[in-house]
Amino acid sequence: MVAFIGPPSPLIDGDDYRKKPEDFTIPPKWVSFQTTVAYKYYDIMNTFDCVEDDASGVNDLMRWGLCLKSCDFIAVRSSFEIEPEWLQVLETIHEKPVFPVGQLPPVEYELEEKNSDAWSSMKKWLDMQEKSSVVYVAFGSEAKPSQAQLTELALGLELSGLPFFWVLRTRRGISDTDLIELPPGFEERTKGQGVVCATWAPQLMILAHESIAGFLTHSGWSSVVEALTFQKALILLTFYSDQGINARVLEEKKIGYSIPRNELDGSFTRDSVAESLRLVMVSEEGKMYRDRAKEMSGLFGDRDRQDKYVDNILIYLKSHRPVKKAESQY
Known part of the structure; x- marks a missing residue:
């Protein structure tokens, strides 16, 4: 970028x-x-x-x-x-x-349970799902879909038939008055299929869970690094800022798959959402994205390699630090 x-x-x-x-x-x-x-x-x-x-x-x-x-x-x-x-x-x-400076992957202490009551109920649901079956959906703390986008996302998730864990932000802070809502009856119809979490959720702990197989993400680089550290395949849906450039890099290197959209207004359909999720999560055609996520895990999660990048910049800083002038004798 x-x-x-x-x-x-x-x-x-x-x-x-x-x-x-x-x-x-x-x-x-x-x-x-x-x-x-x-x-x-x-x-x-x-x-x-x-x-x-x-x-x-x-x-x-x-x-x-x-x-x-x-x-x-x-x-x-x-x-x-x-x-x-x-x-x-x-x-x-x-x-x-x-x-x-490397990819700055998460470290072990960041996986500690910081809100055990909230996490325990989430973990209970995840524990009941089959290994590598669930798609995790989250778009960071700033990105928020429009009402039209939210509707197609929700119906696409339902149509996919895949288990999902969706961390949904319906507003960006108390000053955001443009509220968005799930389609009528969505949560009732998908009660056995997925979970919609509208409160705090420990993303690292969710991504680290063995039931999670894929991550529908806005392509924010921190989320990308966290997902690849835990070998989760990437399905991409961008909103603004550097996300579009990040997504093109991931696409070009066959690390992530973007949901097909209208080139002018960025609109997408529930069908394209469902088809994209199934492609990356379960189809033979999308196996390369699952394989690439595992391959990248060895790179993104390599602590020794990460430390070498940090060491390089520390060596440079030490060798270029300003030399203090000798104190005057007078």
């Missing part, structure tokens, strides 16, 4: 050659290798306000460019094993050191 945004000068000066949303639907000109990584039109339309000036006369990309221009080096949550070509692009366009 940092490489896709580009060098700082055009962002600061406002002379980026990309002026229209459709300009972001193709790889940028500073990327010399063949790639499909670019925004879908519906994704950039949900994100394009970042190029528009706010009340202060400054836009988000200008602020981003100023930060990148002023820093001494760039540290990014990434690894050479996943995207070496993009890390090289970063060094080229910024002409300063770039350090991948």
Whole structure:
């Protein structure tokens, strides 16, 4: 994503050659290798306000460019094993050191039960499901589907016939008055099939459970890392910001499968939801996504490899720390 945004000068000066949303639907000109990584039109339309000036006369990309221009080096949550070509692009366009700090996978203490009463009831339901049968559905703390999207999602889950555990946010904080609701009768009809959780849920502990096989996610990178650490296959449904770029990287590397959508408005149907879930979770055609999740687990969950990335940046920081001036004798 940092490489896709580009060098700082055009962002600061406002002379980026990309002026229209459709300009972001193709790889940028500073990327010399063949790639499909670019925004879908519906994704950039949900994100394009970042190029528009706010009340202060400054836009988000200008602020981003100023930060990148002023820093001494760039540290990014990434690894050479996943995207070496993009890390090289970063060094080229910024002409300063770039350090991948690894994928920062969860550590053991994060799996401790922090709310045993809430988790115990969730675990009880998960324990009753067959191993590697359940799809976990969650879109992070910020992303929220529209009412139309929520309806198709719910009916798609029902239509799939797969067991599901859905952590659903119907509003983003108390200031969000645009409430969304499940289709009438959905929870009653799916009582034996799945669970809808509208409160806190321990995502790491859910993903670590052996009954979970797949993760329908917004493609936020923390969620991606957590899922792959626990070998969960990825079904992708993006909403805004860097999610579209993350999804294209995962698609290109055959690590995740995106639900088919209308290219202009991003709409999708219950049928496409159901078919996508069945493809990734159970069909022979989608076996490669299940296999890739297991393959990536060895990379994303490799603690020794992770420590080496962190060690590299610590060595750099120690060797480049400012030298204190000798105290004056007078």
